[in-house]
Amino acid sequence: MKKSVFLGALTVAGIAAGAAAAGTLDDVKARGTLNCGVTTGLVGFAAPDANGEWDGFDVGVCRAVAAAVLGDGSAVEFVPTTGKTRFTALASGEIDMLARNTTWTFSRDVDLKFEFTGINYYDGQGFIAPKALGVSSAKELSGATVCIQTGTTTELNLADYFRANNMDYEPVPIETNAEGQQQYLAGACDVYTTDRSGLAATRAAFENPSDHVILPETISKEPLGPLVRHGDNEWGDVVRWTLNALIAAEEYGVTSANIADMASAPGDKPEVNRLLGTEGNLGEMLGLESDWAVKAISVGGNYGELFEKNIGENTPIGLSRGLNAQWTEGGLLYSPPFR
Amino acid sequence: MSDTHQQSIPFVRDTMLPEAPPPAAETGIVKWMRENLFSNVTNGILTLAALAAIYYLLSGFLPWLFNGIWDAPSIRACREILQGEVGGCFAVLTERWNQLLFGFKYPDEEYWRPSLAFVLLFAAAAPVMFPNHVPRVLFFFTGLYPFLAYWLIWGGPILSPVFGLLGFVVGYIVWNRLVAQSFAAGFFGAIVAALVTWWIGGMIVEAMASENTLLAAVPSRDMGGFMLNMILGTVCVSLSIPFGIALALGRQSDMPIIKWICVLFIEFIRGVPLITLLFVANVVLAYFLPPGTTFDLILRVIIMITMFASAYIAEVIRGGLAALPKGQYEAADSLGLDYPQAMRLIILPQALKISIPGIVNVAVGLFKDTTLVSVISMFDLVGMIRGPVLASTEWNGVYWELLGFAALLFFVVCYGISQYSQWLERQLQTEHR
Numbered sequence: 001m002k003k004s005v006f007l008g009a010l011t012v013a014g015i016a017a018g019a020a021a022a023g024t025l026d027d028v029k030a031r032g033t034l035n036c037g038v039t040t041g042l043v044g045f046a047a048p049d050a051n052g053e054w055d056g057f058d059v060g061v062c063r064a065v066a067a068a069v070l071g072d073g074s075a076v077e078f079v080p081t082t083g084k085t086r087f088t089a090l091a092s093g094e095i096d097m098l099a100r101n102t103t104w105t106f107s108r109d110v111d112l113k114f115e116f117t118g119i120n121y122y123d124g125q126g127f128i129a130p131k132a133l134g135v136s137s138a139k140e141l142s143g144a145t146v147c148i149q150t151g152t153t154t155e156l157n158l159a160d161y162f163r164a165n166n167m168d169y170e171p172v173p174i175e176t177n178a179e180g181q182q183q184y185l186a187g188a189c190d191v192y193t194t195d196r197s198g199l200a201a202t203r204a205a206f207e208n209p210s211d212h213v214i215l216p217e218t219i220s221k222e223p224l225g226p227l228v229r230h231g232d233n234e235w236g237d238v239v240r241w242t243l244n245a246l247i248a249a250e251e252y253g254v255t256s257a258n259i260a261d262m263a264s265a266p267g268d269k270p271e272v273n274r275l276l277g278t279e280g281n282l283g284e285m286l287g288l289e290s291d292w293a294v295k296a297i298s299v300g301g302n303y304g305e306l307f308e309k310n311i312g313e314n315t316p317i318g319l320s321r322g323l324n325a326q327w328t329e330g331g332l333l334y335s336p337p338f339r
Numbered sequence: 340m341s342d343t344h345q346q347s348i349p350f351v352r353d354t355m356l357p358e359a360p361p362p363a364a365e366t367g368i369v370k371w372m373r374e375n376l377f378s379n380v381t382n383g384i385l386t387l388a389a390l391a392a393i394y395y396l397l398s399g400f401l402p403w404l405f406n407g408i409w410d411a412p413s414i415r416a417c418r419e420i421l422q423g424e425v426g427g428c429f430a431v432l433t434e435r436w437n438q439l440l441f442g443f444k445y446p447d448e449e450y451w452r453p454s455l456a457f458v459l460l461f462a463a464a465a466p467v468m469f470p471n472h473v474p475r476v477l478f479f480f481t482g483l484y485p486f487l488a489y490w491l492i493w494g495g496p497i498l499s500p501v502f503g504l505l506g507f508v509v510g511y512i513v514w515n516r517l518v519a520q521s522f523a524a525g526f527f528g529a530i531v532a533a534l535v536t537w538w539i540g541g542m543i544v545e546a547m548a549s550e551n552t553l554l555a556a557v558p559s560r561d562m563g564g565f566m567l568n569m570i571l572g573t574v575c576v577s578l579s580i581p582f583g584i585a586l587a588l589g590r591q592s593d594m595p596i597i598k599w600i601c602v603l604f605i606e607f608i609r610g611v612p613l614i615t616l617l618f619v620a621n622v623v624l625a626y627f628l629p630p631g632t633t634f635d636l637i638l639r640v641i642i643m644i645t646m647f648a649s650a651y652i653a654e655v656i657r658g659g660l661a662a663l664p665k666g667q668y669e670a671a672d673s674l675g676l677d678y679p680q681a682m683r684l685i686i687l688p689q690a691l692k693i694s695i696p697g698i699v700n701v702a703v704g705l706f707k708d709t710t711l712v713s714v715i716s717m718f719d720l721v722g723m724i725r726g727p728v729l730a731s732t733e734w735n736g737v738y739w740e741l742l743g744f745a746a747l748l749f750f751v752v753c754y755g756i757s758q759y760s761q762w763l764e765r766q767l768q769t770e771h772r
Binding site: 039042043048050052080081082084089091181204206207315316317 | 418438621622626715718726729736
């Protein structure tokens with residue numbers, strides 16, 4: 001809105017009723033930009049770089065959706081949200097979708113009236129311990145002091161896990177991840193527990209990351225995914241199938257390097273052809289161009305490329321694929337077929 | 340006997356002794372140390388302990404400061420250069436300098452605009468802060484400054500600030516015309532006239548809106564960094580003082596409705612944490628407004644912080660009013676002054692003078708409270724540090740350098756404000772003490 005602060009305050013009521021109750025997809029097309037909610041900053045998942053450009057794994061999903069709908073991966077207005085403002089921003093229509101490492105839970109889906117459109121990262125709570133401690137499994141942690149963020153689900157998960165395994169522990173309550181990092185390094189606790197992606201990012205900031213080991217056990221389920229408002233199924237489908245297109249592209253071997261070739265003419269794999277729009281009319285069913293998936297994949301590559309570039313093993317964060325590998329490789333990523 | 344006398348002729352000095360230096364223990368640094376540092380055993384022990392503590396702190400801090408790395412692309416590069424030695428990684432400050440000051444979305448080529456607005460702030464504040472040392476002509480500039488600064492920082496059509504100013508001018512003229520008949524007519528007439536001007540101006544600006552403006556428009560969402568703290572701090576402090584005075588006078592009023600409105604406002608706002616008000620501004624208002632409209636977020640936050648600060652300043656000023664002897668009020672009445680004259684000429688100058696320390700206290704606290712906007716996802720200085728900078732893969736883990744820098748910036752501003760207020764108190768000192 002091109003209005004001054006003063007005048008805007010006074011005239012805001014007058015121009016209010018402009019927005020009709022059209023679908024989100026039409027709104028986004030009319031507006032020409034996608035309003036995508038992201039975090040105010042989480043290592044590897046979303047953060048602006050030195051030039052102010054947003055970058056990260058969740059940001060990649062926003063850009064892919066923008067490219068699929070508008071044909072331009074940079075037509076995104078990133079709206080930073082905190083853990084406290086994210087849901088109201090989505091519910092009030094300030095943002096069209098939320099891609100902010102949000103755990104898919106029953107109450108968020110049902111009670112808060114949101115629609116999770118898939119899972120782009122399977123996270124779970126883990127433990128980090130100094131190598132010098134000499135433990136190789138969380139089962140050996142009986143009697144350990146544990147740094148734990150208070151008032152979070154991780155606290156409850158921890159209590160459950162230790163009780164289920166008949167072990168005892170001594171909690172060291174901390175407030176934020178930064179504090180946990182300092183306390184753990186200062187030796188206030190033997191192990192530190194939080195989400196595994198967070199642990200990896202925390203370890204990447206250590207002076208000697210190789211002196212610390214993330215234990216193999218995952219003691220909770222934290223499926224993270226993009227979400228949209230309840231009730232606008234067309235828009236939900238667009239976001240869901242854009243994410244699926246990224247996942248399927250990896251499964252079918254479509255990368256940002258070879259996609260121009262593969263999309264130029266129908267190849268001998270019918271599923272790839274349908275995905276890339278050289279055969280069939282899947283794009284039309286979604287209300288998009290036939291090459292919607294081509295544009296979405298071209299922006300940042302397929303799921304695997306996004307993962308490798310932002311949080312994969314060659315980045316300082318160094319997450320391995322684990323549960324986030326394709327189902328063909330022992331992971332949980334499983335895109336429904338494109339037909 | 341005479342012998343005795345001859346033997347006992349006393350020594351009589353007939354020349355002056357040359358001046359000798361005082362004993363070593365009674366002069367210079369030694370004397371000062373004996374008196375101030377080692378006057379007895381306890382003090383001596385305390386001095387030594389304090390020296391040890393200072394040495395311990397400095398021996399940690401100075402190498403960290405002087406050995407710091409100012410040029411590196413990431414924290415890992417810093418550590419590689421340091422090779423395990425102690426040293427700060429100040430490279431984050433040099434690389435993210437502009438982001439820390441202006442936020443990460445303010446366009447690079449426009450940085451001169453907020454910088455110029457900042458420099459002009461001193462010129463605009465000078466006539467108000469040093470009225471006896473600066474030519475009075477500059478008051479005109481002070482009046483123009485809010486509109487100039489708005490235009491510089493937000494850009495966009497120059498007509499918006501012009502109409503903003505025009506509204507105030509029209510309001511003032513109407514007030515001048517009508518106030519002779521009755522105060523209420525002048526007051527409400529001025530408000531209506533200003534609103535009408537703004538409304539017409541708003542339509543003209545909308546109609547003439549073009550993409551090519553002299554200064555490119557920058558949306559509020561792109562403001563950030565220390566600039567945002569300065570904007571919020573300056574605007575809210577300068578707005579909350581007049582509102583606070585009005586509320587304080589209203590609370591002392593004999594008119595029950597005005598009194599109760601003021602009491603309710605002050606008690607309600609003071610009873611609610613600032614952070615709650617900020618959440619209301621950010622989150623709750625979004626539900627009330629129709630979808631698609633955005634009521635400028637910075638404006639919402641300014642309104643909330645101003646309300647909060649005015650309630651506190653009102654109570655500070657009420658304290659000043661209560662401290663004045665009743666005789667002052669009676670003296671004003673017996674001179675035949677009406678209420679506005681009595682307040683303006685006799686009561687408020689004294690009450691405000693008493694209130695200066697309290698007002699400055701609120702202002703300093705308020706300036707620091709502007710960092711709270713980081714919890715509603717605005718990227719002020721602390722928001723920038725906690726969010727984008729610490730969340731980048733390059734700088735994740737650089738805490739001391741960044742937060743120390745933030746503390747330094749805030750200290751400079753807050754210390755400046757406090758020194759000014761002490762100077763002002765000395766200037767206004769008229770009692771014989």
